[in-house]
Amino acid sequence: MDNLHLDQHISQQFNTDLEELKTQLLEMGGVVEQQIIDAVKAIENADGSLAEKVLITEDEIDKREVQLDEQATMVLARRQPAASDLRMVMAVIKVTRDLERMGDEAQKIAKMAIALNEDGEAPRGYVELRHLGTSVQKMVNATLDAFARFDVNTAVQVAHDDRNVDREYKTAMRELVTYMMEDPRSISRVMNIMWALRSLERIGDHARNIAEHIIYLVKGLDVRHTPVKEIERQIQDA
Amino acid sequence: MDNLHLDQHISQQFNTDLEELKTQLLEMGGVVEQQIIDAVKAIENADGSLAEKVLITEDEIDKREVQLDEQATMVLARRQPAASDLRMVMAVIKVTRDLERMGDEAQKIAKMAIALNEDGEAPRGYVELRHLGTSVQKMVNATLDAFARFDVNTAVQVAHDDRNVDREYKTAMRELVTYMMEDPRSISRVMNIMWALRSLERIGDHARNIAEHIIYLVKGLDVRHTPVKEIERQIQDA
Numbered sequence: 001m002d003n004l005h006l007d008q009h010i011s012q013q014f015n016t017d018l019e020e021l022k023t024q025l026l027e028m029g030g031v032v033e034q035q036i037i038d039a040v041k042a043i044e045n046a047d048g049s050l051a052e053k054v055l056i057t058e059d060e061i062d063k064r065e066v067q068l069d070e071q072a073t074m075v076l077a078r079r080q081p082a083a084s085d086l087r088m089v090m091a092v093i094k095v096t097r098d099l100e101r102m103g104d105e106a107q108k109i110a111k112m113a114i115a116l117n118e119d120g121e122a123p124r125g126y127v128e129l130r131h132l133g134t135s136v137q138k139m140v141n142a143t144l145d146a147f148a149r150f151d152v153n154t155a156v157q158v159a160h161d162d163r164n165v166d167r168e169y170k171t172a173m174r175e176l177v178t179y180m181m182e183d184p185r186s187i188s189r190v191m192n193i194m195w196a197l198r199s200l201e202r203i204g205d206h207a208r209n210i211a212e213h214i215i216y217l218v219k220g221l222d223v224r225h226t227p228v229k230e231i232e233r234q235i236q237d238a
Numbered sequence: 239m240d241n242l243h244l245d246q247h248i249s250q251q252f253n254t255d256l257e258e259l260k261t262q263l264l265e266m267g268g269v270v271e272q273q274i275i276d277a278v279k280a281i282e283n284a285d286g287s288l289a290e291k292v293l294i295t296e297d298e299i300d301k302r303e304v305q306l307d308e309q310a311t312m313v314l315a316r317r318q319p320a321a322s323d324l325r326m327v328m329a330v331i332k333v334t335r336d337l338e339r340m341g342d343e344a345q346k347i348a349k350m351a352i353a354l355n356e357d358g359e360a361p362r363g364y365v366e367l368r369h370l371g372t373s374v375q376k377m378v379n380a381t382l383d384a385f386a387r388f389d390v391n392t393a394v395q396v397a398h399d400d401r402n403v404d405r406e407y408k409t410a411m412r413e414l415v416t417y418m419m420e421d422p423r424s425i426s427r428v429m430n431i432m433w434a435l436r437s438l439e440r441i442g443d444h445a446r447n448i449a450e451h452i453i454y455l456v457k458g459l460d461v462r463h464t465p466v467k468e469i470e471r472q473i474q475d476a
Contacts (some may be wrong), residue, residue, distance in 0.1 A: 062463040070460070073328060090311060090331075097335070176258035177426050184422040188415050222308070225300040 014106035017075045020083065021092045022148075024071065028064045029144040031057065032099045032106065035096045036140060036203060039109035043196055044126060048117045061103035068096045084220075091217040095147065097226035098213075100204040103197040104142065105206075111197040116189065124179050125187050125193030133164050139207040143222035147210065149220050152235060158211035159228045165204040172197055194203075255313050256323065259330045260386075262309065263337075266302045267373075267382040269295065270337045270344065274378060274441060277347035278371035281434055282364060286355045292348035300339035306334045324456075329455040333385065336444040336451075340378065343437040351435040354427065362417050362426050363431030366410035370438045371404050377445040384449065388456050390473060396449035397466045403442040411434055 035054055042051035072093045075081065081089055116122060117161045139161045146154035176194055180187050215223050215231065219238045251299045273292055280289035304313055310331045313319065319327055354360060372418050376390045377399045384392035453461050453469065 059463075066460050066462060073324065076314065076328075077320050078323055086311065086315055090314075092329075093328075094335075098331075110330045135402075177429060180418075181425050184419045185423075187419050187425070189417060190361050222304050223302060225297075 009200050011151060013086070014079050014081070014224035015074075017079060017100050018088055018108065021068070021072055021075065021089070022169045024064070025092055025095060026144060026148055028068065028096065028099050029147070031064070031101045031151075032102050033140050033144065035103055035125070036133070036137050038111075039106040039113065040137070040196075042113035042131065043116060043193070046121060048114060048119055051110040051113040058103055058107045062154075063074045063101060065096055065100040066206060069093060073170045078225070080161070083118070084217075085117055087217050087220065091213045094213050095210050098209045102203045105202045108199045109117065112192040112199075115188060115192045119192070121194045122189040123177055124181065125176055125190055125197070128168075128175070129193055129196060129200075132165065132168050132172065132197055135161065135168060135232050136207070137154045139165065143207045143214075146155075150214065152218050155211040155214040155218075156228070156232060156235065157209050159231060162204050162208040162211075163228065169197060169201040169204075176181055181195070188229055251311075252317050252319070252323070253288065255317060259306070259310055259313065259327070263330055264382060264386055266306065266334065266337050267385070267456040269299055269302070270340045270377050271375065271382065272370070273299070273344035274347075274375055274438075277351065277435075278367065279374070280348055280351035281354060281367060281431070282316055284351070285357060286352060289351035289355070289432075292344060292359075296341055298337060299363050303334055303338040309329060310334070322455075325455050325458065329451045332404075332451045333448050336447045340444045341439045343440045344391070345395055346437045350430040350437075354432050357427050357430070360427040360431045361421065362415055363410070363428055363435070365433060366406075366413070366454075367431055367438075370403065370406050370435055372411065373399065373406060374438045374442045375446070377403065377442055380405045381445045381448045381452075384452050388452065390453055390456050391409040393449040393452040393456075394466070394470060394473065395447050397469060400442050400446040401466065403439060407435055407439040433450060436447045449460055 001064065022125055035057055038050055038057075038101055039054050041047065044053060072089050075089050076086075079085070089205055139158055142161070143158050145151065175193060176190055176197075180190050209224075213225050215235065219235060223234065223235055226234070262392060273295055276288055276295075277292050279285065280292060310327050313327050314324075314374075373395070377396055380392050380399070381396050383389065386397065414428055416433075418428050450461050451471065453459055457473060459476055460470055461472060464472070
């Protein structure tokens with residue numbers, strides 16, 4: 001009985017550890033999501049002080065990454081998890097890294113907002129930026145939701161959405177290159193928008209990565225480098 | 239005695255596991271390094287078939303990533319390592335990811351080589367590309383060396399080098415934007431070079447990440463998001 005009690009106790013503490021990791025991760029995700037929204041808004045409204053706020057908050061995200069990583073490594077060392085518990089800890093470590101990278105990209109977008117404030121607004125590209133910004137932010141939101149509820153279907157949907165984001169991105173880039181050729185004086189300003197679009201596309205990639213980690217976590221399937229259709233097939237078979 | 243023997247046996251097997259992870263990782267690193275060299279060469283020499291080779295080899299890198307990750311997770315589950323052994327496994331998992339991302343960037347450079355082959359050569363940017371390519375390739379080589387020998391000093395040197403690469407990159411970009419304004423018809427071709435430069439700068443970032451993982455592995459210090467000078471101070475104190 002004592003042993004059982006001890007086991008339960010250890011297991012209870014372990015559950016608390018895992019729950020804590022999940023909560024911290026979702027909190028970090030919330031901060032990153034807001035950073036993306038703010039960074040895009042900073043460009044749209046030529047809002048320098050909002051851009052500065054994004055740069056400052058980036059430090060907080062970095063700290064959260066280091067802390068979460070430390071916490072997760074501690075759980076590995078202390079609890080020596082196996083099977084799905086181990087997958088959970090590994091997923092937290094990997095998702096943390098993707099979230100931090102998303103934060104980096106939001107920071108880059110904020111820097112472009114500051115550059116546009118200094119050089120003057122770009123004559124084009126804002127519609128594309130708003131569009132792609134909205135699509136990507138929805139993806140990030142869905143991804144965090146999928147993680148919170150260990151929801152594989154939503155994760156697969158995110159992988160689908162990433163393909164649309166890539167298409168939207170490519171179309172926008174082609175249009176902006178054409179525009180620059182017509183109005184070469186605008187090149188450096190339009191390029192600021194292009195870099196911001198590129199960062200958004202990257203954020204979409206990271207959301208897709210996280211979706212893949214969720215599928216690994218829930219199904220034990222490693223679906224990296226796998227086309228969406230094939231992912232769907234594998235999940236049905238699993 | 240039996241117990242001791244068993245312990246030794248387990249420990250021996252564990253050593254073999256860790257050595258195997260290290261060997262696999264360095265092998266993967268070698269493939270990635272060659273990809274970077276080939277991708278840059280493909281642009282310089284307008285060599286479409288070399289670019290195609292890079293695209294094909296990218297699949298191999300993806301497979302190695304998935305395998306190494308699986309192997310490392312297995313070691314965690316079976317051996318339940320602690321302290322420096324745990325750091326070693328965690329470092330392998332993280333470095334693997336950075337190597338795979340470097341491979342992705344090499345693939346992007348190869349795609350730019352193919353685009354330049356189709357659209358015709360760019361009138362400018364090749365000198366900058368060769369320069370940055372050489373710097374970055376040296377960084378990657380030094381990083382793998384530092385990992386092979388658990389050499390913190392070389393790792394710190396890589397962090398230094400990354401700052402130079404960032405500076406080189408920014409100068410090159412400014413020059414190319416100026417050039418595009420003078421010759422707008424060249425925009426889309428010059429942009430191919432710019433994307434390739436961007437990818438090289440990213441590869442430099444990943445090399446720096448790996449350097450940071452090495453410092454964590456050897457010294458137990460998490461030096462992410464830390465300026466180089468501060469890293470040097472922390473290492474001296476450690």
